[in-house]
Amino acid sequence: MAGISFRNVTKRFGKTIALKNASFDIQPGEFFCFFGPPLSGKSTVLKLILGLETPDEGEVLIGGWPVNHVSPADRNVAMVFQNLALFPHMTAGENVRFPLTERKIAEDKIRARVEAVSAKLHIAHLLHKPPAQLSGGERQRVAIARALVRDPVAYLMDDPISALDARLREETRVELKRIQRDRGQTLIYVTHDQEEAMSVADRIAIMEHGEIRQVGTPGEIYDTPVSRYVARLLGAPMMNIMSAVRGDGVKAADGTITLPIDAVPADVSEIGVRPEDLKVEPWSAAHAGRPAKVYEVEPLGGYTVVTVDTGAEKLKALMRGQPDIRIDSAVALSCNPARAHFFNQAGEALGL
CATH class of the missing domain: 2.40.50.140 (Nucleic acid-binding proteins)
Structure with a gap:
């Protein structure tokens, strides 16, 4: 596991500033959540950590080392994308195994990891099916399992359980929190669902128009918001x-x-x-x-x-x-x- 830090990071897409002068520190082993409305810069943060985007200004550090010019493959970070990105020509089981087979992990270890993660996410009975035969929620759980079988320095998850029904979403977020706590791995989670953010995160970063407005524990942000914007963002009904x-x-x-x-x-x-x-x-x-x-x-x-x-x-x-x-x-x-x-x-x- 590793801590992740941003130092005055700015990212532009044309004339649009997707992230503006962002600085924060995510501690090793922390469940850290980025929360805010659409287009607030949450997914851009994940892409910068993963290496799919490069900062226009500032520095990204993983484990204390600058990684601005390190390729995504060399950062050893696992990602669950919002669009899932499963391989359509593979079965669900082959998708889950893929990160381990690529790294030439021993077959007995692959089997053990796949079985353990599949049981936790309730997909063991789906492993023989291709993604086309799975529902949206089932595909989402397969994508999560594919990330969890790895042993990366950090997990990144972009709204990973939005396609699940309410009961399964609640069950899955509890399981994700438990798995993260048991493994002690750094997990960075993006969501627009305040219930998810409040229930799973050790700390939350509240975002607006590419800027981080407040960072704190769910209780700190709920009880002592720094602005009207933050105050009304958390709470149902709103303040x-x-x-x-x-x-x-x-x-x-x-x-x-x-x-x-x-x-x-x-x-x-x-x-x-x-x-x-x-x-x-x-x-x-x-x-x-x-x-x-x-x-x-x-x-x-x-x-x-x-x-x-x-x-x-x-x-x-x-x-x-x-x-x-x-x-x-x-x-x-x-x-x-x-x-x-x-x-x-x-x-x-x-x-x-």
């Missing part, structure tokens, strides 16, 4: 963002939420509240501020998503169980200031 007005206290959401003035930074422009931190209660005259109106109620079994209309915006609250809340009823909104997030006019997070 509520409301304009703040200072006066007798700080009011938000058209006066339906009031926070103590000493609990809010002086230069706050917006207040963010995650749905699980937004408290919704039946309205009474004892409550401060204006009432809001229940717009929609979505029971989801163990919890319920309640959408409220404040007049200025619609906010979402995540409530336990199935509360007795009726559409169009008046409700009072509140939140603990310690759980609120504060942003300035530029969208940067503020502290007290």
Whole structure:
């Protein structure tokens, strides 16, 4: 296994900057995830590590050594591409074996590795079939298995389980995390699915327009986002963002939420509240501020998503169980200031 570092790396495609002045360090044995919307630069990072692209500026290091001019074959990095890239003239088993036969590994070791990985990914019964006879999800698991049979310095995976159904996707990501932990190998994972990013990664890099906005553990990024962009990228439903007005206290959401003035930074422009931190209660005259109106109620079994209309915006609250809340009823909104997030006019997070 090896650590991977970028030092002020920029990559352009014509006039488009796919990656801008990126610097980060991935530790040996770390499960590191790049997360962001399409065209944010995630796949470009993987191609630069693999050697399919060369930086226009900066330096890529693997195991502490610069590799800008090292060929992909000599970097010893295993890759699972988004388009899978299976050999159509080979069976699934031959595809999985291919990296080992190319390296002239002993047949008994090849057989043992293929059997072990195939069992973990539930594809042992598919090994005799060619890729054309497999479903999209089955082909995806074969491509993952082909990478896992190797012993590279790092594994790179570009949205590797997107074609699987929900149940198999959940099972496969748990298995990937377990395999990575057991082997202690460096694994770099790209996804646009926040649930995957939060559940498998030791650390996450949040990307936007080719720039890395924040790097941290899933808990750090969720609890202390550095900007409004990062705050709204993680969380389902996403964070509520409301304009703040200072006066007798700080009011938000058209006066339906009031926070103590000493609990809010002086230069706050917006207040963010995650749905699980937004408290919704039946309205009474004892409550401060204006009432809001229940717009929609979505029971989801163990919890319920309640959408409220404040007049200025619609906010979402995540409530336990199935509360007795009726559409169009008046409700009072509140939140603990310690759980609120504060942003300035530029969208940067503020502290007290």
